[in-house]
Amino acid sequence: MKQIESPAALRGFVQENRKSGKTISFVPTMGALHEGHLELVREGLSRTDICIPYIFLNSKQFAANEDLASYPKTLEGDLQKLKSVSASAVYLPNSQDIYPDGFVTKVSLGGVALPLEGEFRPVMFEGVATVVAKMLLQCLPDIALFGEKDWQQLQVIKQMVRDLDIPVDIIGVPTVRDENGLALSSRNAYLTKEQYAIAIQLNKILKEAAASGTEKDAAQKLLQAGFEKVDYVTIRDAVTLQPPDAKTKERRILAAAYLGRARLIDNMPV
Ligand code: PAF
16 A cells, blocks of 8 residues: 655656546545544445545644544554555645645635534534645545545535535445444544443434434433433434425434533434
8 A cells, every 4th residue: 555645646646547547536534544434445446446545634623622632643553454445545644735834725614514513613614624625636536435424524525526616526425333333433432431331322312313203302312311412413404404494305313412522423314
């Protein structure tokens, strides 16, 4: 697996592969890789000739009070995992490559970025959109793959790519869950054994609410299960993330709740 460490080397690698007629997929990550990320790489390799994941801990999507400093960093293990799924190369830019001195440009968002995560983590989507736009333009892959666990992020990126005419197809890949249904997340590493026993209630409570077609008691049930704070648990239009209306074709239940240091999010179709 080739390690690519600069934007120029990434462009060179992509151009070389394009010349020999290869198609390219790209998998954005912040490291601390788990099966969910590896599934994105496998899906990429099933759709294109080569797949390039990147690892870049994007400071711009963390607010000052969030967990940037303690975000798990597991580079050696990440590289082994990517090799094990035959990733073609990994892009490992440093922060000067992405945010050189004097960097001031931001992708400004509206619409689907505003509710839910947009209300509770107002810094996040602008930071995500800025780094993803930049990475997509550096690589110009055929497709880029994102996990459906971050459902709203996936909609934000689809909207941005459409609005800015970035010529890359954005592919959502179903959430990978552990044997108890907990959606895999790098932040699950923050959970103690006791908190894990509570965390696995999240998908069960969402499943029940989705089956009943209402979120009415779900927040209360999460608090009773032991979650400390519920930011939201709500059924929304799956594309606009607004409350469903007559135009809604697909509905989704989405939740975010705190357990110790971890803020867990999950979602599923209704
Ligand atoms: O989902 C993530 O891990 C991040 O938000 C992403 C898409 C890699 C951008 O930093």
